[in-house]
Amino acid sequence: MNRPPMLMHVKVQNKERNFGIWLPLFLLIPLALVILIILSPLILIAILILWPSGWGRWAWLSLQAAFASFWAIRGLKVDVENNNECVYISVI
């Protein structure tokens, strides 16, 4: 099983600004978990209400896909540079 992303490094460099930030994703995971636990009854009720119309399944799949995408983002690296600007995003 993949390990969840721990840190995200975002860096933007151009003539006017030089900006870089490390986002501690490992701190967001417990926070998101707590929010999910608090909201889970509401989410469950919403899914059950929407299920007959077909949107409930869609909502459930969306949640799954969002979670899977977040979990799989570790290792992503985007490095784009031209003469004047450089954008770097890395997920560790």
Place this chain on the structure above:
Amino acid sequence: MTENKKKILEMLAQNKISADEAYRLLSAVDSGEGGHDNAGHENTESKRTAVKAKPKYLRVTVTPNPEGTSSGNGGLFQDGNVGRVNVRIPMSLIRAGMKLTSLIPPEALDKANKALREKGINFDVRNIKSEDIEGLIEALGDMEIDVEGAKGEKVKVFVE
């Protein structure tokens, strides 16, 4: 260490080739040596199978022509100038992205099928199953796209 490997490392030290190219050349030398040496052959084959079985990242790189002139004023591809691009996408993210296709409403799939039929492609996109997608992702391990543009920029798409 063979002479070929030494030469590759020397070229890397002299910045004549990039680290990626050196890795690729060393792998090629390794596989070539495997053909002469039986024990080495088995080892190389098992390594190659392991690499094929588990492609981890999809890499997209765009390298501009180092001798090219730059007259653009900021845009990445402005005035025909090509910037440097280096993107590494985890295969697990591609798999997760493929799961998003299940969110496409059936009406949209019908429209896609209709558009494909109009183009002469008789294919039902609803027939694509998760096993097919998994096979497709595994097959990406054999893919390598290497294109050199008119302005000397190099575009590479490969799996590592």
